[in-house]
Amino acid sequence: MSSRYPIRKDENLTPRTGLEIPAVILFCVTVALFLFVSAKTGTRSLGLFIVLMALVQHRQGRIPYGWEGQPPSGYLTGPLAMLVNVVVAAIGLAVFVWPEVAMGMFGPK
Secondary structure: OOOOOOOOOOOOOOOOOOOHHHHHHHHHHHHHHHHHOOHHHHHHHHHHHHHHHHHHHHHHOEEEEOOOOOOOOEEEEHHHHHHHHHHHHHHHHHHHHOHHHHHHHHOOO
16 A cells, blocks of 8 residues: 655654643643633633743753754754743743733734
């Protein structure tokens, strides 16, 4: 049986962390909060999601970059990766603490 898009054996894909399923569940909870509770609660959940994903990236110690659907072109590592993670976590914390500001920036005009 042949596939329309064959999988190449030599692709160097990003290794799995074991946190893909919890991340998808948290994303679905965030969407449900936006839809069924309120935009403010959904925005707070989004801030929490951003902080948690920054912590996951920090635990991995490297941040892959490149084109979507392709193997990573490279990785940010060391102090630069730590700085990026701190900035992303600070943005997530700000979204969590001040959801009104985030809704004003990203919401409808």
